[in-house]
Amino acid sequence: MKPVNLGILGLGTVGGGTVNVLSRNAHEITRRAGRDIRILQAAARDLGRQRICDTSNIDLTEDPHAVVDNPDIDVVIELIGGDTLAKELVLRALDNGKHVVTANKALIAVHGNEIFAKASDKGVIVAFEAAVAGGIPIIKALREGLSGNQIEWLAGIINGTGNYILTGMRDRGADFETMLAQAQQLGYAEADPAFDVEGVDAAHKLTILAAIAFGIPLQFDKCYQEGITQITQDDVVYAEELGYRIKHLGIAKRRERGIELRVHPTLIPERRLIANVDDVMNAVLVKGDAVGSTLYYGAGAGADATASAVVADIVDVVRVLTVDPENRVPHLAFQADALSNLPILPMEEVETAYYLRMHAVDRPGVLADTTRILADHGISIEAIIQKKASPGSEQVPVIMLTHRTVEGNMNQAIAAIESLESIQGSVKRIRLEHLNR
Amino acid sequence: MKPVNLGILGLGTVGGGTVNVLSRNAHEITRRAGRDIRILQAAARDLGRQRICDTSNIDLTEDPHAVVDNPDIDVVIELIGGDTLAKELVLRALDNGKHVVTANKALIAVHGNEIFAKASDKGVIVAFEAAVAGGIPIIKALREGLSGNQIEWLAGIINGTGNYILTGMRDRGADFETMLAQAQQLGYAEADPAFDVEGVDAAHKLTILAAIAFGIPLQFDKCYQEGITQITQDDVVYAEELGYRIKHLGIAKRRERGIELRVHPTLIPERRLIANVDDVMNAVLVKGDAVGSTLYYGAGAGADATASAVVADIVDVVRVLTVDPENRVPHLAFQADALSNLPILPMEEVETAYYLRMHAVDRPGVLADTTRILADHGISIEAIIQKKASPGSEQVPVIMLTHRTVEGNMNQAIAAIESLESIQGSVKRIRLEHLNR
Numbered sequence: 001m002k003p004v005n006l007g008i009l010g011l012g013t014v015g016g017g018t019v020n021v022l023s024r025n026a027h028e029i030t031r032r033a034g035r036d037i038r039i040l041q042a043a044a045r046d047l048g049r050q051r052i053c054d055t056s057n058i059d060l061t062e063d064p065h066a067v068v069d070n071p072d073i074d075v076v077i078e079l080i081g082g083d084t085l086a087k088e089l090v091l092r093a094l095d096n097g098k099h100v101v102t103a104n105k106a107l108i109a110v111h112g113n114e115i116f117a118k119a120s121d122k123g124v125i126v127a128f129e130a131a132v133a134g135g136i137p138i139i140k141a142l143r144e145g146l147s148g149n150q151i152e153w154l155a156g157i158i159n160g161t162g163n164y165i166l167t168g169m170r171d172r173g174a175d176f177e178t179m180l181a182q183a184q185q186l187g188y189a190e191a192d193p194a195f196d197v198e199g200v201d202a203a204h205k206l207t208i209l210a211a212i213a214f215g216i217p218l219q220f221d222k223c224y225q226e227g228i229t230q231i232t233q234d235d236v237v238y239a240e241e242l243g244y245r246i247k248h249l250g251i252a253k254r255r256e257r258g259i260e261l262r263v264h265p266t267l268i269p270e271r272r273l274i275a276n277v278d279d280v281m282n283a284v285l286v287k288g289d290a291v292g293s294t295l296y297y298g299a300g301a302g303a304d305a306t307a308s309a310v311v312a313d314i315v316d317v318v319r320v321l322t323v324d325p326e327n328r329v330p331h332l333a334f335q336a337d338a339l340s341n342l343p344i345l346p347m348e349e350v351e352t353a354y355y356l357r358m359h360a361v362d363r364p365g366v367l368a369d370t371t372r373i374l375a376d377h378g379i380s381i382e383a384i385i386q387k388k389a390s391p392g393s394e395q396v397p398v399i400m401l402t403h404r405t406v407e408g409n410m411n412q413a414i415a416a417i418e419s420l421e422s423i424q425g426s427v428k429r430i431r432l433e434h435l436n437r
Numbered sequence: 438m439k440p441v442n443l444g445i446l447g448l449g450t451v452g453g454g455t456v457n458v459l460s461r462n463a464h465e466i467t468r469r470a471g472r473d474i475r476i477l478q479a480a481a482r483d484l485g486r487q488r489i490c491d492t493s494n495i496d497l498t499e500d501p502h503a504v505v506d507n508p509d510i511d512v513v514i515e516l517i518g519g520d521t522l523a524k525e526l527v528l529r530a531l532d533n534g535k536h537v538v539t540a541n542k543a544l545i546a547v548h549g550n551e552i553f554a555k556a557s558d559k560g561v562i563v564a565f566e567a568a569v570a571g572g573i574p575i576i577k578a579l580r581e582g583l584s585g586n587q588i589e590w591l592a593g594i595i596n597g598t599g600n601y602i603l604t605g606m607r608d609r610g611a612d613f614e615t616m617l618a619q620a621q622q623l624g625y626a627e628a629d630p631a632f633d634v635e636g637v638d639a640a641h642k643l644t645i646l647a648a649i650a651f652g653i654p655l656q657f658d659k660c661y662q663e664g665i666t667q668i669t670q671d672d673v674v675y676a677e678e679l680g681y682r683i684k685h686l687g688i689a690k691r692r693e694r695g696i697e698l699r700v701h702p703t704l705i706p707e708r709r710l711i712a713n714v715d716d717v718m719n720a721v722l723v724k725g726d727a728v729g730s731t732l733y734y735g736a737g738a739g740a741d742a743t744a745s746a747v748v749a750d751i752v753d754v755v756r757v758l759t760v761d762p763e764n765r766v767p768h769l770a771f772q773a774d775a776l777s778n779l780p781i782l783p784m785e786e787v788e789t790a791y792y793l794r795m796h797a798v799d800r801p802g803v804l805a806d807t808t809r810i811l812a813d814h815g816i817s818i819e820a821i822i823q824k825k826a827s828p829g830s831e832q833v834p835v836i837m838l839t840h841r842t843v844e845g846n847m848n849q850a851i852a853a854i855e856s857l858e859s860i861q862g863s864v865k866r867i868r869l870e871h872l873n874r
Contacts, residue, residue: 001763021727025587031652031775032584034763129582135728137582145566145574147469148748150462215468273734276710290458291572291735291745297710298731308728311585319764326438326471327756338468 003036004318007073009064009089010080011044014103014130016052017303018077018310023054033315043067052303068093075317077310078102087111094118101313103130103306109204112218116331123325127313132205133158133282135305136298137312142212142286143333149288151213153253155435158205160280160300161188161196162228162248167278169236170245176231188280198227199248199263206250209284210261214254214342215334219261222344226264235357235430238399239267242383245275246430258345267355267432274435285435348408353432356402358417359395359424366422367398377413379405395424401432440473441755444510446501446526447517448481451540451567453489454740455514455747460491470752480504489740505530512754514747515539524548531555538750540567540743546641549655553768560762564750569642570595570719572742573735574749579649579723580770586725588650590690592872595642597717597737598625598633599665599685604715606673607682613668625717635664636685636700643687646721647698651691651779652771656698659781663701672794672867675836676704679820682712683867695782704792704869711872722872785845790869793839795854796832796861803859804835814850816842832861838869
């Protein structure tokens with residue numbers, strides 16, 4: 001068969017990794033795909049820059065439009081990131097009838113509905129396995145491997161930097177700032193660390209996973225985002241003492257009246273496999289009604305790991321080049337005309353358990369007051385720890401774990417507790433999930 | 438589009454589960470597949486028997502040949518197990534130009550080469566995701582999700598019964614026989630428990646995984662099989678003391694001169710994620726040159742979990758019914774004319790680390806004699822424990838962990854140690870893998 005010609009946009013970390021993997025494993029890839037795959041052209045911002053890959057057999061250009069307009073190119077690989085130029089180039093490539101493979105989570109989460117609609121019009125494919133959890137084939141697992149299931153929920157550690165920071169806070173007793181500085185030094189953190197530590201990156205990925213899991217349109221703007229900047233060493237230690245670990249999770253859950261879509265720090269029981277996913281590693285736990293709980297684990301970032309997903313997408317696209325579009329796997333797993341309009345639930349309607357930490361005046365009756373408020377709101381308590389006051393202080397830290405309740409209800413209970421004279425300052429809340437049903 | 442008609446062979450656990458899942462999730466599956474999937478006919482041995490599924494809309498027969506010969510059926514789902522009648526029926530279905538989905542690991546591991554050759558001749562598909570690790574989409578991950586990688590090795594807990602027994606021996610301090618009896622009582626163990634505890638079942642699955650990972654023909658007869666019947670409570674406790682867990686692993690590894698293909702109990706460091714996969718759960722750890730280590734975890738058996746994989750295969754087959762066969766994913770991941778003739782290495786050439794347990798006479802110089810023998814064979818030692826003699830006994834248990842060496846070399850060293858006057862009885866050996874590179 002005729003070789004397939006690729007045009008690559010961007011030769012940074014992922015672009016360079018993709019060139020390397022395609023070259024190093026060319027024989028293995030051709031044995032699988034049944035035809036040669038070659039990089040015809042690549043665009044990079046500054047051709048003078050040193051690269052991690054050998055580009056001697058590639059036609060290089062500084063003009064990415066030359067690649068998307070090149071009539072000899074079958075598949076455009078978009079690896080420049082961001083959602084402005086990338087969006088323009090992807091739409092133009094689709095207009096030109098080219099298939100697109102992208103690793104761009106922001107682009108898909110924010111503009112995916114528009115992009116997929118255009119791809120369907122043009123009868124071409126947009127593949128985006130590398131956009132979520134790096135090399136882990138989680139899109140494929142959800143979209144094809146679990147296609148017999150009604151997906152009930154999924155929960156993922158999908159930001160490696162955040163997981164690296166939280167792992168260090170637990171294993172080494174370091175504080176948040178120290179670990180963030182270290183992540184930046186090691187090159188893990190995004191240019192703008194807010195994307196990692198404020199939950200934006202995880203929200204992009206969760207938006208994509210939820211769409212594929214439930215057959216709903218991409219709705220990034222409705223995803224609740226909370227980062228890990230407020231997690232302190234004390235929280236990590238108290239959680240540990242209670243048998244839990246704090247992980248930054250993206251959670252999507254099907255409820256009767258809608259979908260929960262939320263990114264936030266979460267206490268999870270230490271015996272769960274996903275509680276033991278450490279450092280920069282990613283993992284996604286998926287609960288299907290037939291399969292039960294399944295977990296997918298691997299590197300969520302890095303040149304070669306991300307390239308692994310990009311190349312898998314390229315092979316997939318190569319295989320279906322000649323397939324009647326209506327027989328292809330739909331972009332969002334479900335047929336475009338069969339997407340559900342189940343709404344994303346507001347955060348007030350989310351149901352979860354909680355870890356609460358507050359500072360109480362050290363005198364009898366304080367616990368009675370707080371537990372009474374929780375009881376009045378129908379919230380039952382799983383555990384309470386009351387610590388000793390530090391020398392010279394009149395405040396004692398009180399930590400409570402609650403059973404499941406609705407967030408709006410908990411908001412009211414917390415407001416009532418904060419208004420008690422015996423409680424100083426605000427009540428810290430971290431959500432808690434058992435992830436076992 | 439026209440609905441797709443299925444014919445099911447076997448309405449036992451997996452057959453019944455498949456009928457249930459197809460019916461319960463019909464709406465969700467059609468939203469994904471883009472067309473209706475219906476069960477036209479099903480064959481069962483005894484139509485009078487009570488079933489876990491509703492068969493009121495299915496044409497039932499006791500003659501499985503009627504199903505494979507039924508001209509209205511597009512896809513035959515083989516769920517009767519075994520490799521005699523199943524083989525005959527699958528070959529006949531292929532001869533009749535029907536696609537086949539099967540959960541039959543023995544059939545694929547032993548007769549897969551013949552079956553795939555016939556399927557290719559006829560231009561039809563044989564899908565077998567459910568044959569390995571139940572509902573975990575591991576075939577899809579290896580065959581498609583990691584297609585950009587050179588797979589270096591994989592290691593899997595792929596027999597749930599064995600894992601249930603080993604987990605109980607560790608968590609509850611029970612012995613092998615007690616746990617086996619319990620597994621049988623709970624319905625986990627196969628009719629012939631030897632398939633589980635002697636490693637046959639795991640070897641079937643490993644044979645399939647290795648073929649797909651490395652692009653080699655199925656070679657079940659060359660797979661080394663060792664079960665868990667020789668593992669004692671002492672071994673479990675000593676392993677724990679040294680920071681290891683004993684798991685029954687199937688390991689396939691690419692070496693320069695061939696492929697290691699082996700099923701045996703294995704000590705693995707307790708901090709590895711896979712060491713924490715307990716009870717009947719399965720997990721497969723796959724190391725690719727680009728993606729690094731990835732892990733896939735889920736239920737390895739059960740009606741609904743296995744049905745999840747069967748239905749995913751059905752949806753896949755439905756999608757490519759109209760695809761030119763040469764553009765389909767090849768049965769063994771690699772194009773049939775591009776399989777490698779890399780041999781399976783004999784066990785003597787396998788390279789691994791070891792746990793050795795022996796009974797020594799309690800007198801000075803014994804350790805010196807044994808460690809000298811290991812040193813003479815170029816085997817270095819990672820750890821030694823020498824226990825106290827039980828009251829009234831003159832024997833002391835000695836446990837050693839070695840670094841990696843070649844099995845043939847270790848065989849010689851063990852023979853020499855066993856010939857020492859100070860060593861009583863035979864030396865127990867359990868292989869040890871770090872699974873970290």
